[in-house]
Each structure stands twice: as structure tokens, then as C-alpha cells.
Amino acid sequence: MSLAGYSIDSIRAGLIEKKFSAEELAREALAYAEAENPKTNGYLTLAPERALAAAQAVDQKIAAGQDPGPLAGVPVAVKDVIVTRGLRTTCGSRLLANYIPPYDATAVIRLEQAGGVIIGKTNCDEFAMGSSNENSAFGPVRNPAALDRVPGGSSGGSAAVVAQGTAVVSLGSDTGGSIRQPASFCGVNGVTPTYGRVSRYGLTAFASSLDHIGPFSRTVRDSARLLQVIAGRDEMDSTSAFAPVPDYVGLLDSAALDGNVRGKKIGLPKQFFEGLASETGDLILEAVGVLKKLGCEVREVDLPHTPYAVACYYVIATAEASSNLARFDGVRYTSRADSASTLADMYRVTRNEGFGAECKRRIMLGTYVLSAGYYDAYYLKAQKVRALVARDYAQALEQVDAIVGPVSPHPAFKIGELVDDPVAMYLSDIYTITGDLAGIPCMSVPCGTTREGLPVGLQIFTRHFAEAEMFRLAEAYERASTS
Amino acid sequence: MISEQDIRRVAELANLALTEDEIVRMARDLSGILAHVDKLNELDTSNVAPMAQVLFEAEETATLREDREKPCLSNHDALANAPVAGAGYFKVPKVIER
Secondary structure, eight states: OOSTTOOHHHHHHHHHTTSSOHHHHHHHHHHHHHHHHHHHOOEEEEOHHHHHHHHHHHHHHHHTTOOOOTTTTOEEEEETTBOBTTBOOOTTOGGGTTOOOSSOOHHHHHHHHTTOEEEEEEOOSGGGOOSSSTTOTTOOOOBTTBTTBOOOSSSHHHHHHHHHTSOSEEEEEESSSTTHHHHHHHTSEEEEOOTTSBOOTTBOOSOTTTOEEEEEESSHHHHHHHHHHHBSOOTTOTTSOOSOOOOHHHHHHHHHHTTTTTTOEEEEEGGGSTTOOHHHHHHHHHHHHHHHHTTOEEEEEOOTTGGGHHHHHHHHHHHHHHHHGGGOSSSSSSOOOSSOOSHHHHHHHHHHHHSOHHHHHHHHHHHHHHSTTTIIIIIIHHHHHHHHHHHHHHHHHHHOSEEEEESSSSSOOBTTSSTTOHHHHHHTTHHHHHHHHHTOOEEEEEEEEOTTOOEEEEEEEOSTTOHHHHHHHHHHHHHHHHO | OOOHHHHHHHHHHTTOOOOHHHHHHHHHHHHHHHHHHGGGGGSOOTTOOOOOSOOOOOOTTTTOOOOOOOOOOOHHHHHTTOSSEETTEEOOOOOSOO
16 A cells, blocks of 8 residues: 555554554555565665564554654655664665664664654665666666656655655755755655754765755655654764754644745745756746745845856765775675785775775765875865855845755656766756755755656755744645645 | 876775776766866865865864763674674784784
């Protein structure tokens, strides 16, 4: 049975009214995921034992009259770069094909403590490096909306399983757009919170100054609820923010009462509409029209450094990745090449056999830009340009409450279409990368489909820690566009 | 342009035993990407401070904690994913000859 008709709130209501038990729901979810997964390859691993134990614990709490938690009985999927104790975590890499983590990520602990039921681990680009999910060592994910097309990446599996109805919500990770771009390609909501809002403890590090964990969901409200559970300071991640976590869902409820988004100032960055595929551009402008009807004041804003963001990002992200991925050397994490006889050869052969082409490309680029004689020209230069990109957003967000625009220049492309052209693939991240560089919250909200039936996402950016504002705008749009 | 010679040197630094075919392709791919990255030089950044991290207002000592002993992974758990382990250690090919 598809989970597409369920929300976090409807599951909670069903459990309390005894329409179904958490265990029944988990069994149905697992059976449906097992039957449907071959179509998309969204899940790499299903977790029946863990799911049933979590569901039974929820049922026991309800039977004992205790609060089963805000995510009670909700079938959740977790991207396979986020570690789960005792449950295989591959990072989409051959290197970790048999890796069984000895601990849980903080986000995983929090969602299970809230009653969430982890159904399985989702496919992704290897070590979260990619925009199409074609870089997984375990095969690409297919887009549920068009099976010959990519679901986006790198969190392609986490987007696909929610779109397919084999999970109600999921966790992904975003370094340059890896939550928002697949959300837009698959037609679901995807949220990249403020940098530091969610602990990354247990997220396999890709580019530490840019990595985020965030939710996918069918409705804005479900993303708000899931974020509320996983957000907040964690002493295991010194970069996690101390700022208190607002009651996002409560604020949505009060927003509904006070007349929503009338008078909110919305900025359209002119740089986001140059070179935009026409159908995508039309759908975004239609969505902006809906916001205007809701009483938002729309004006143009200037983000002059947008054209430099991709170059800036691919220096910083690869530099950090080359350092973070150095740990996969054949000593601690499952894989080791048999053929090597010296320590140096063991490192080199293990890594060359284990990493896929895109990871090697990024490790090489990152090593190059950090190497003697190039550090100032590339890495330091990119960090300075990053400051300019962040300043663009800070200045624009002084004039407006939110910035909106497209997520991707085009809808989902065909599997194999861009695989041999890394620069073209990187350039497709142009609108998402800036949000990560600035560290501000941003999300993708579905805003219709092209004539071919391919989903398009509207992107919303707000100020640091203004997720509540972002959800409010997103939900007002969602309600107006689906009613 | 980045040469195949450069690629060999960087592969050495990155601990990757690239094959000859991979070296050829890597030189081509990285040259294409670096040509795009050169765009950054259009910007004058002489008066811009580099941004290494997204930072927020907090006490300087906010992320510090008391240095106290806490439970950690057991030796068994820490070694459980090692390809080769023995006597409570990770084992690697011999580095020092007698």
C-alpha cells in the first residue's frame, strides 16, 4: 500500500484513534517498499528488524497511555551517507559496501526517539558527490515521475522514495544543492536548513563548511515537523548552533490564523532568470503570480556574484572533500586491495579501486587546488569570492523577507545525458550552490509540471535561522496552488 | 591547461594509483573545470577577507566543555570494520624493515 496518502499528522491521528497500529503500518510500508523498489532503486537497504522494533515500541507507548512522540509510527527513509548503528551504510561507494557503523548519527537518534520508524537507507551519489545519482556504485536511481530520467542528486534516493510513496518523509544531505535539486526533479519538498541548524554528527563528511542534513516530504508541514525534531545544539558537533529551535509547526498554525503572507516582501534575483529553460521559467513566474495574489510585494533584487558561484563552490567543496576522504585508506573501513605489498601501495590501490570516477575527479581537483603554489590562486581566492556571494544575500535580505527563484535551470534530464560532461553537470547546480555558500535556509517547493509531466520546484531563501518564515511562505503557496 | 605530468604528481599526493587511461582523461577533465574556475580572476578581491566558515554570534568559549572522561567505542567495536585486525590493533603491511 502506497504511503502517498499519509502525513505525519494523519498517522498520529490514525494511531491514537486505533485505526491501525504502528506495527501494521510498518509491515505495509516494508512490503510496499520491497515490491516497488525495483522500479526506482531508491532504497539500497531495507531495515525490517529495526523498523518493526521501533514500531512496536510506539505501539507499547500508546497502549501504556504515554506520548508516542511527534513522529510516532512515521515510516522514514535515511540517506546512506548518514550512519545507522548496526545497519549497513555504504555512502553509495564500493569502498563501504559492507560497512556496519558502530554508532548512530544524532539526527537518527533524535528521529527515532521521536517515534520515527526507519524503513531503510536510500541510494545516493557516491559520498554525496553528484547531481544525478548516476555516481552510485549500486546503480542509478530512476525518477518516479519519468523512469528514464534521473531523480537528481546527490540525495536522489531520498527524494524518489517520498515521491514514490515508499516513505512518508526522509533525510537527505545538501552541500551544493543535493536536497533541493532532487526535490524539484521528483516533485516533493526538500529543505536545506541554516548551516549549523542540524547536527552533522554521523553524516559522512564531504565538505565540512557546506554540509547540511535536511528533510524531504510531500507537504511543507511534514518538513517543518521533521526539522523541528532533528534541529538543535548537539555537543557532538561543535559547529551545531546554539540558537533555540522555534515551534515551526505551531508558528504555521498561527500563521494560518493571522492572514498569512500579506505584505511580505519577496525578491526575485535578476541573475536567476537569465538563461532559464522557458518552461521552467514560465512555471516559476506563475508561482510568483500566486504569491502576488496572496498579497506579497514582489521586487527585483541583485545578486551580482551569482555567475561566480559554481567556480567558487567547486574549488572549496573539492578542497575540503580531498581532505575528508583521505580517511578511506584501507585501514579502518572494510575495503583493502589484496594485491599491494607495501603500505603506500595499499593506500593507493585500495583508493583507486574503491572510489568511482567522480570521487576521484573531485579528490584530484581538491588536492590540486590545495597543493603548493596553487593554494592562494585557487582556494584562498574562492574563499574570498564566497564572502562576496554571502554578502550579496545578506544585502538583498535586508531589503526583502525572502528571495524566490528556480531550483534548477531545467527539469530532470535523461539518465546518461550529462554523464560525460562534468562542467555541464556542475553548471546545473548554479541556483542551489549560492544558498550553501551563504549558509542560509532554503527549500524547494513543488510548483507544477512541464507539458511532459516533469516536476519543477520553486526555491525560497530566507535569512539565517528564519526557517519559520520560509515554511510560512511555502505553506501559503502550497495551499494556494493546490486548492 | 594541466599536464599529464601534473596529474601524476597530484595523484601521488592524493594516494590514487590512477591508470594510464585515467591519467589522460583526468588531465582533460580537470583542464575543462579549471578553465571555468579561472572566471574567479575577473573579480578584484584584494580587499575581501576570506570566508572559511559560516559563523554566528556566540561566546568564544561556547563550544568548549570540561575535559572529563566519558564512555567511548569499545576496542571491539572500533575494530569491527577493519579489513585486517589483530591483538586489538589495526594491521597494515610492514613499514619498518629489521
